[in-house]
Amino acid sequence: MSSIGSIASSSAPARLTVVASHLSTARRKVVVSRDLGPDAMQLLRDNANLEVVLWPEDRVCDRSWLLENVPGSTGLIVLFTEKASPSGPGLKVVSTMSVGYEHVNLPALHKRGLRLGFTPDVLTDAVADVSVMLALMASRNAAYGVTLVHQGQWPPFAPFTLCGPQISTMQDSPTRTVGFLGFGRIAQATLARLVAFGITHCVYTSNPGSPPKLALESSLLERHPTLREVRRVDLDTVARESDVLFVLAPGGESTKHIVNEGFLRKMKKSSVLVNTARGTLVDSDALAKALREEWIWGAGLDVLEGEPCIDVNHPLLTEPRCAIVPHIGSATFDTRVGMAVLAARNLLGALNGTQMPAELDLASRLR
Amino acid sequence: MSSIGSIASSSAPARLTVVASHLSTARRKVVVSRDLGPDAMQLLRDNANLEVVLWPEDRVCDRSWLLENVPGSTGLIVLFTEKASPSGPGLKVVSTMSVGYEHVNLPALHKRGLRLGFTPDVLTDAVADVSVMLALMASRNAAYGVTLVHQGQWPPFAPFTLCGPQISTMQDSPTRTVGFLGFGRIAQATLARLVAFGITHCVYTSNPGSPPKLALESSLLERHPTLREVRRVDLDTVARESDVLFVLAPGGESTKHIVNEGFLRKMKKSSVLVNTARGTLVDSDALAKALREEWIWGAGLDVLEGEPCIDVNHPLLTEPRCAIVPHIGSATFDTRVGMAVLAARNLLGALNGTQMPAELDLASRLR
Numbered sequence: 093m094s095s096i097g098s099i100a101s102s103s104a105p106a107r108l109t110v111v112a113s114h115l116s117t118a119r120r121k122v123v124v125s126r127d128l129g130p131d132a133m134q135l136l137r138d139n140a141n142l143e144v145v146l147w148p149e150d151r152v153c154d155r156s157w158l159l160e161n162v163p164g165s166t167g168l169i170v171l172f173t174e175k176a177s178p179s180g181p182g183l184k185v186v187s188t189m190s191v192g193y194e195h196v197n198l199p200a201l202h203k204r205g206l207r208l209g210f211t212p213d214v215l216t217d218a219v220a221d222v223s224v225m226l227a228l229m230a231s232r233n234a235a236y237g238v239t240l241v242h243q244g245q246w247p248p249f250a251p252f253t254l255c256g257p258q259i260s261t262m263q264d265s266p267t268r269t270v271g272f273l274g275f276g277r278i279a280q281a282t283l284a285r286l287v288a289f290g291i292t293h294c295v296y297t298s299n300p301g302s303p304p305k306l307a308l309e310s311s312l313l314e315r316h317p318t319l320r321e322v323r324r325v326d327l328d329t330v331a332r333e334s335d336v337l338f339v340l341a342p343g344g345e346s347t348k349h350i351v352n353e354g355f356l357r358k359m360k361k362s363s364v365l366v367n368t369a370r371g372t373l374v375d376s377d378a379l380a381k382a383l384r385e386e387w388i389w390g391a392g393l394d395v396l397e398g399e400p401c402i403d404v405n406h407p408l409l410t411e412p413r414c415a416i417v418p419h420i421g422s423a424t425f426d427t428r429v430g431m432a433v434l435a436a437r438n439l440l441g442a443l444n445g446t447q448m449p450a451e452l453d454l455a456s457r458l459r
Numbered sequence: 460m461s462s463i464g465s466i467a468s469s470s471a472p473a474r475l476t477v478v479a480s481h482l483s484t485a486r487r488k489v490v491v492s493r494d495l496g497p498d499a500m501q502l503l504r505d506n507a508n509l510e511v512v513l514w515p516e517d518r519v520c521d522r523s524w525l526l527e528n529v530p531g532s533t534g535l536i537v538l539f540t541e542k543a544s545p546s547g548p549g550l551k552v553v554s555t556m557s558v559g560y561e562h563v564n565l566p567a568l569h570k571r572g573l574r575l576g577f578t579p580d581v582l583t584d585a586v587a588d589v590s591v592m593l594a595l596m597a598s599r600n601a602a603y604g605v606t607l608v609h610q611g612q613w614p615p616f617a618p619f620t621l622c623g624p625q626i627s628t629m630q631d632s633p634t635r636t637v638g639f640l641g642f643g644r645i646a647q648a649t650l651a652r653l654v655a656f657g658i659t660h661c662v663y664t665s666n667p668g669s670p671p672k673l674a675l676e677s678s679l680l681e682r683h684p685t686l687r688e689v690r691r692v693d694l695d696t697v698a699r700e701s702d703v704l705f706v707l708a709p710g711g712e713s714t715k716h717i718v719n720e721g722f723l724r725k726m727k728k729s730s731v732l733v734n735t736a737r738g739t740l741v742d743s744d745a746l747a748k749a750l751r752e753e754w755i756w757g758a759g760l761d762v763l764e765g766e767p768c769i770d771v772n773h774p775l776l777t778e779p780r781c782a783i784v785p786h787i788g789s790a791t792f793d794t795r796v797g798m799a800v801l802a803a804r805n806l807l808g809a810l811n812g813t814q815m816p817a818e819l820d821l822a823s824r825l826r
Binding site: 126127128129150151152171172173189214217218220221222224225228229231232233234235237238239240241242243244246247248249250251252253254255256257258259260261262264265284285286287288289290396399400401402403404409415416417418419420423424425426427428430431432 | 493494495496517518519538539540556581584585587588589591592595596598599600601602604605606607608609610611613614615616617618619620621622623624625626627628629630631632651652653654655656657763766767768769770771776782783784785786787790791792793794795797798799
């Protein structure tokens, strides 16, 4: 990314004038709720017409600090840890470094004519990787195995000690069904990985109002010749038929506790549930009961309702077949740099009147 | 599997005579060092001409019990937890429920004209699954993440907290090299899975005396169009070039500590090491040093030298980027039943003069 300096020394006079005019006016304040790393912060600071006001600490930004600093700013970059409703008359854009936006008050933004940037796609592969990891960890007793080793209790080999169901197919067991609640890009990337494990059938649910995805289904079957079926179904069917079920729907009120006691009771005893979306989608108490009473085999969770305030007495922490990692779905260096840079570019696009690389269409979203 | 009884009632008189002749002779003793589960045990007990002597406890068989019971037996089924050298003049076959046979005294067996059965192939998919799981766990700080959650220390979200290298490729980072020490069926099955994560290059070592595997390399490139290269290399090259390195060579003296300090020092700082073969291949002290001093990023281990006697003070247990599970590579119900049944069939094949489904060719192995 070129700095203003390098543009000034290499561009035509017309551009120079523009830069000078920017420099001569008051700098526009942008508020950033967390250090986004050198790549993204440099991108912002390279814009000499911006005054970057950054939360100075290495912890979640205080709401009071945001409320104090946002007034008078033209742009705001937040993480999903901040409720992004603070505003001011000059604010033009909110840019969240996240794929989800349930922490953002969409109607309020839309009403005030603000634009919203988010960071989809760039984290697809990282989250799909963790989705597969958690499916394997849940089925293969991995979290419990790690604990046993750390307690000095490595169990001696025995024919069926620590056995679990097998996710991959094999000669004597040649079919497997994977299910998805929500069938966006992360779900499709997860499916693509699992096809290489021999998964033969895929069922999914998606927004009931959305049109059939026949072209998508055909293209998936064509791309993956060993996949025999991709079928949109209702909630009951996805619960009943899945050997591995991935929760990959958006968060928010409309999907809250979509995986509840009734849903879990319909699942196969040998199945595993994976949630790499938002904690609110799964009723933790119901899931703990399902594991305790063996309605399902296991669970792999990257998210938990109420995170990060999860007490050591949380009912899921005592379930040996529940593998829980602390929301690391997108936590790779490549992906997080990509998300931070995209968040910065979204903000700059809106402020400079160029394109925002990833803008949420608020009008159609709220329709 | 039909029982002798059902054969007797449905077969021609000639078969009946054979059965009767078996029944009239003394039953042949076979010794089984551990309960192999209902499928395999039934298979053995359905042979009325066999007297099955089974270690009665749910723990590793005492060597003294084996030494006492093997004399006078014609067949022996063991796990890899038993040193299978006890013998007697009538012994015809040793059948191990394992893919490895470093616990078996091959020269002694060969000298006495005994046959050896083992259980390859049937566990390929289960071990490939765990290999991928451990690669993901090691790169994504999963074991440490599980521990944090269980300690009530779920870290609040921050842009780079708990980040690791990304195994899958993405637009801004479009190549990855996977390496294999040993390139048998498990390695190839692991590669097939990783291609779906976007892995573009594969390097491997194999037995220096073995001929080039050009046909195999071509067929892998043909089967996986996004894979750009499959190349047999020396140890130095596999250490230097791998982003993820899988140890999948046989155990035994010739491969002991093949991953040592010198090897680890050549690896990339961002790389992860996965061992799903035998603990002896990796020098644990050298690996602990490599992790502590950040020569490599992380490690995922299904096996550890000295297992199952792993003390809580083992140097690898204090490394947060070391994910260790207690030898669960083949631990799925489907696979372990398959291994147990194959071990039983190997024994029956040798004793009944029919084919052993998986016999190790001792003569060529010892050549």
